Amino acid sequence: MIVLLAAVATVFWLTWQVQIVFVAVFLALVFTAVLNPITALYGRVMPRPLATALAILSGVVVVGGLLTYVIASVAGQWERLAIQFSSGVDRLVALIESLPSPFEVEITQRSQWLGDMSGWVRQNSEELAARAAEGAGSVVEALATLALAIFCTVFFLASGTAMWRWFLSQIPAVHRESWRQAAGAGWQTFSGYTRGTVLIALTNGTLAGIFLAILGVPLSAPLAVLVFIGTFIPIVGAPLAMIIAAVVALAAEGPLTALFVIIGIAGIGQLEGHVLQPLIMGREVSLHPVVVALAITTGTLVSGVLGAVVAVPLVAVAWAVFTALRHPPAGDGVGGRQPPPEADHIDTDT
Numbered sequence: 001m002i003v004l005l006a007a008v009a010t011v012f013w014l015t016w017q018v019q020i021v022f023v024a025v026f027l028a029l030v031f032t033a034v035l036n037p038i039t040a041l042y043g044r045v046m047p048r049p050l051a052t053a054l055a056i057l058s059g060v061v062v063v064g065g066l067l068t069y070v071i072a073s074v075a076g077q078w079e080r081l082a083i084q085f086s087s088g089v090d091r092l093v094a095l096i097e098s099l100p101s102p103f104e105v106e107i108t109q110r111s112q113w114l115g116d117m118s119g120w121v122r123q124n125s126e127e128l129a130a131r132a133a134e135g136a137g138s139v140v141e142a143l144a145t146l147a148l149a150i151f152c153t154v155f156f157l158a159s160g161t162a163m164w165r166w167f168l169s170q171i172p173a174v175h176r177e178s179w180r181q182a183a184g185a186g187w188q189t190f191s192g193y194t195r196g197t198v199l200i201a202l203t204n205g206t207l208a209g210i211f212l213a214i215l216g217v218p219l220s221a222p223l224a225v226l227v228f229i230g231t232f233i234p235i236v237g238a239p240l241a242m243i244i245a246a247v248v249a250l251a252a253e254g255p256l257t258a259l260f261v262i263i264g265i266a267g268i269g270q271l272e273g274h275v276l277q278p279l280i281m282g283r284e285v286s287l288h289p290v291v292v293a294l295a296i297t298t299g300t301l302v303s304g305v306l307g308a309v310v311a312v313p314l315v316a317v318a319w320a321v322f323t324a325l326r327h328p329p330a331g332d333g334v335g336g337r338q339p340p341p342e343a344d345h346i347d348t349d350t
Contacts, residue, residue, distance in 0.1 A: 012302070016302075019303075020141060020144070020145050020148075021148070023145050023149075023306065024145045024146075024148035024149040024152060025149075025152060026310055027145070027146070027149035027153075028148075028149045028150075028152035028153045028156055029156070029190065029194075030194050031059070031149065031150070031153040032153055032156040032157055032160065033190060033191035033194040033195060034059070034194060034195060034198055035055045035056065035058075035059055035153070035157060036157060036191070037195075038055040038058060038059075039051050039052055039055040039157050042054050042055055048158055048159075049158050052154060052157040052158040055157065056150070056153065056154065056157070066225070069221065164183070168180065178325065181324050182321045182324040182325050183321075184324075185320045185321060185323065185324035186317045186320050186321045186324075188320070189313075189316050189317050189319075189320035190313055190316070190317050193312075193313045193316055194313070197231065197232060199276075200231055200272055200276050201228045201229075201231035201232060202228065203272075203276060204227050204228060204231050204238070204268055204269075204272060205224045205225060205227050205228030205231070206224070207268050207271075208223070208224045208227040208228075208241075208245070208264075208265060208268060209221055209223070209224030209227075211261075211264045211265070211268070212224065212245065212249075212261065215249065215253065215257050215260055215261065215264075216252075216253060216257070217245065217248060217249045217252060217253060217257065217261065218248065218252050219248070223241070223244070223245045223248065226241045226244060226245070227241045227242075227245070227265065227268075229241070231272075232309055233296075233308050233309055238265070238268075238269050238272075239269075241265070242261070242262060242265040242266065242269075245261050245265060246258045246261045246262050246265075249261040287312070287315065287316055287319070291315065292312055292315075295311040295312055295314075295315045296308050296311050296312065298311060299311030
């Protein structure tokens, strides 16, 4: 147990030292999991390199089209959205103040707090500017990470099978089948989680956009995209998107519409948890809610939003690999059961 904990701690330490490389490889695996079925479909009628290029081009067209649509929707209405959001916050504060409460905040006190905040901003303007410059550097790092991820994705899709076979050839023959079975289980879980999450996010975003459009909430398309993005952060992502949409609805259409938005998006969340998750992901990712909550909390403490996003798939893959290694195949020198017949198929897909 001590050796296992030491190994896990070493892996986390090494990952932290090369965080950009880890993020790039993780994104490359996500892109590969999503685009691999499309590449295989194209590969039936054309060479694999051409199929890879066409699959990546298809992904760029879809993502670029969505971003263009959102930017076009927001352009010219961003100021309106900011005003409505601010108005919604003011109405929410007024509603809270009208309720019976042991705490009373006078208008003069709120003005004093705002003045103190403005003074703090002025006094720390140089530090804030330095942090903004650091943010610009982070944008460059993000672009470099994305470029490295796309570069790796090209090779994973085009020659992933050959790369995996080369890696297996470096392992002693007596242990190769165990590695093959464990990696197959891990990849099946990761790809199932990734593709399932994308499908669920698309469904949530589409339903939220239709629902907000029916209620007449302004900028329903950007808010639907916000719900789509929030789906990738389990437990906390969707509620945050719901709060933002409800505040905008409160400012634009009033408290009754805001209440309908909360109820509707909460209903979409229930649909996701009780129908979409079991139907799309099935048993590929079966983690207890307590494990999911602890994984997200730990990931958030370690790496912020990035840790919250990658924590659940990493824990699911680790559990799948551990489960596979508990039953080593016959021929490994240890005994056990044979690998499932679909293991070779999983290896080929990777």
